[in-house]
Amino acid sequence: MKQVGALLRDSRRVLFITGAGVSAESGIPTFRGAAAAFPDGRTEEGEPFEHVLSGSTFLLEPELSWKYFFRLELSLRGKQPNAAHLAMADLQTSERSVCIATQNIDGLHQLAGSRFVLELHGNLRRIICPRCEYREYLESFEGMSPLPLCPTCRAVLRPDAVLYEESLPEDVFDQFEAEQTRGFDLIFSVGTTSVFDYVTQPILAATERGVPVVEINPEETLVSNLVDFRFAGPAGKTMQALVEAARSP
Numbered sequence: 001m002k003q004v005g006a007l008l009r010d011s012r013r014v015l016f017i018t019g020a021g022v023s024a025e026s027g028i029p030t031f032r033g034a035a036a037a038f039p040d041g042r043t044e045e046g047e048p049f050e051h052v053l054s055g056s057t058f059l060l061e062p063e064l065s066w067k068y069f070f071r072l073e074l075s076l077r078g079k080q081p082n083a084a085h086l087a088m089a090d091l092q093t094s095e096r097s098v099c100i101a102t103q104n105i106d107g108l109h110q111l112a113g114s115r116f117v118l119e120l121h122g123n124l125r126r127i128i129c130p131r132c133e134y135r136e137y138l139e140s141f142e143g144m145s146p147l148p149l150c151p152t153c154r155a156v157l158r159p160d161a162v163l164y165e166e167s168l169p170e171d172v173f174d175q176f177e178a179e180q181t182r183g184f185d186l187i188f189s190v191g192t193t194s195v196f197d198y199v200t201q202p203i204l205a206a207t208e209r210g211v212p213v214v215e216i217n218p219e220e221t222l223v224s225n226l227v228d229f230r231f232a233g234p235a236g237k238t239m240q241a242l243v244e245a246a247r248s249p
């Protein structure tokens with residue numbers, strides 16, 4: 001704790017790669033947790049969870065996808081940032097830039113006050129029209145039609161979130177790459193199973209360059225044996241303790 005606190009104190013460019021575990025203490029089920037709530041990971045339609053939230057299902061059966069977008073939105077509604085989100089936002093100073101590359105689509109890092117958030121998987125409540133320029137941010141999906149249509153062109157609307165089978169938003173991906181090229185002096189992986197290349201690559205590259213990497217996750221992941229420091233605990237308590245350690249030499 002002391003060592004990572006000291007690294008944080010001296011850091012000027014910090015990257016946090018975050019996943020669903022960061023929002024778990026806000027009461028939002030993790031991705032694996034949500035899938036596990038269905039018998040055999042299957043939905044009421046007997047389909048795998050990933051199928052109903054895939055790009056092809058949205059095109060062929062948008063009403064089915066929307067049924068689960070509504071459920072996802074309900075699981076996020078009214079949820080507040082927790083100690084982990086707040087601690088990451090607290091670390092921003094005039095001398096230290098904090099970049100957050102998150103796989104979460106709940107907007108809680110921004111709500112906590114983080115100013116530099118790269119939403120790798122988009123944002124569930126940002127609604128866009130796939131056909132025209134229409135877009136709006138909704139605090140809640142309450143009262144929406146089961147198949148929301150664009151008020152401008154009548155196409156089926158969708159959340160500006162990455163569905164299964166879809167690639168990352170190009171502008172966000174490019175920005176993430178540009179930030180990695182500029183370099184970081186400390187990298188954290190918090191609350192993610194780290195299954196995607198684009199979240200494991202920065203960690204691999206950092207360990208090759210000698211940039212310290214810290215993991216916070218109660219469970220072991222694919223990157224656990226690569227990192228320099230590992231805290232096998234919940235994100236909120238651990239992040240709070242790290243911010244304290246960074247403040248008191």
Ligand code: OAD
Pocket residue numbers: 018019020021022024025030031032033103104121162163164190191192193194195216217218219221233234235236
């Ligand atoms: P997962 O649900 O796969 O994993 C959540 C991780 O958080 C696990 O490694 C848990 O051990 C950890 N965890 C649980 N509670 C925690 C806590 N209190 N503090 C810290 N860690 C905790 O979520 P992600 O890794 O974010 O993709 O999943 C990545 C992507 O997989 C999702 O964005 C989604 C899914 O397929 C798309 O939708 C495209």
